[in-house]
Amino acid sequence: MMISVAEAFTHLEALIPCMEHETVPLRAAHGRVLAADVTAQRAQPPFDGSAMDGYAMRSADARPGATAKVIGESQAGSRFAGRVGAGEAVRIFTGAPVPEGTDRIVLQEDVDRDGDQITLRDSLDQGPHIRRKGIDFDIGSILTAPRVITPRLIGLLGAMNVAHVTVARRPVIGLIATGDELVMPGETPGPDQIVSSNSLALAALIEAAGAVPRILPIARDTRDSTIAALKLAQDCDMVVTIGGASVGDHDLVASSGKEIGLTLDFYKIAMRPGKPLMAGRLNNTPMLGLPGNPVSAMICAELFLIPLIHASLGLPFAPRDRQTAKLGAALPANGPREHYMRARLTGTTVSPMSNQDSSLLSILSEANALIVRPPHDPAQPAGAPVQIIGL
Ligand SMILES: Nc1nc2c(c(=O)[nH]1)N[C@H]1C(S)=C(S)[C@@H](COP(=O)(O)OP(=O)(O)OC[C@H]3O[C@@H](n4cnc5c(N)ncnc54)[C@H](O)[C@@H]3O)O[C@H]1N2
Ligand code: MOO
Secondary structure, three states, X not given: OOEOHHHHHHHHHHHOOOOOEEEEEHHHOOOOEEOOOEEOOOOEOOOXXXXXXXXXXXXXXXXXXXXEEEEEEEEOOEXXXXXOOOOEEEEEOOOOEOOEOOOEEEEHHHEEEEOOEEEEOOOOOOOOOEEOOOOOEOOOOEEOOOEEOOHHHHHHHHHOOOOEEEEEOOOEEEEEEEOOOEEOOOOOOOOOOEEOHHHHHHHHHHHHXXXXXXXXXXXXXXXXXXHHHHHHOOOOOEEEEEOOOOOOOOOOHHHHHHHOOEXXXXXXXXXXXXXOOEEEEEOOEEEEEEOOOHHHHHHHHHHHHHHHHHHHOOOOOOOOOOEEEEEOOOEOOOOXXXXXXXXXXXXXXXXXXXXXXXXXXXXXXXXXXXXXXXXXXXXXXXXXXXXXXXX
């Protein structure tokens, strides 16, 4: 019995690998998921600072035509130590601490200087061009987990002087391709063989999602070879098989796996492509069995494996985001399976690719979106709204 895509997603929640935490230097934290809240070790800026190059004065003195005596200099990294009184100014540069007694920076463009005397021009602006202490963040402010550590976040954490962060360990995903027809990428295929391109594509997808792929030896179409490969995967955080999922005489993943402790939560979903998807546990290790067709494998990985990886890292377990777009061409009625059609999104219009066969990698690589069609969706005219998932 086929279950729906939504039901499959619900089943998968119980299979999310549970990752422990580790501490890494901030420099190595890009792309990781923050696992514990972080406290700012300092305020930013740590003092009232100038936002411009100019002169620090009392705002009461900053009038067109006024004059002031320059009594010192404040530069970034080295402040003016004294106090500034009425009729006085301090030469100041962007990022420098604002001297005591001043509350306003006058731009150097608005000043004529003669020795240690300045005269303010008529073009004076409102100012004050001062960045108050802690305006960006205060000492002790909390950055909450979980969140993905982006380059922008690394900048923020660096400014907080947080040198190490606690992150979820990256799950190791064992990848097992199955089939006598496959050779490892880079080897020379025989006349009836093909390259296991799925292994490479899935490894890249897994890496991009924040996990560590481990490409295991190809399982040949025998019980012994399939069992041997599955056993190699048992110390991974999750095992992903490719192919051998359907009903053919040589589709051995489920039958061989069961001999060594594989229990399936589901097998077959009402989805196109991806019907023979299966999921369960190989003893304690979560297992996802992808169909072998290259497009089916990639789309199932996009829809199910990426959310599983994200959730294992501590992010919410959620289906891929969907948007609405306008159909660029009419579509016939859909069959009983939820159809994920390879498509090209241009602006707000999405057009299905001409051939939806689940073996076509060239079409998959040209696509930048999937149109999601519900089971039994009636025919749709061009211009109708449809749901899409970005690729
Ligand atoms: N009688 C039926 N036949 C099939 C059904 C069905 O319901 N009844 N379902 C079809 C559907 S839908 C799919 S999807 C495929 C999936 O089958 P498997 O998961 O068992 O995949 P394989 O048979 O092993 O391979 C299918 C196809 O993909 C190529 N392949 C496999 N692994 C790789 C790899 N690592 N890299 C690149 N290409 C790979 C393989 O050579 C085959 O061409 O079953 C249909 N059949
Ligand atoms: O469901 Mo299969 O994945 O279409 O080719």
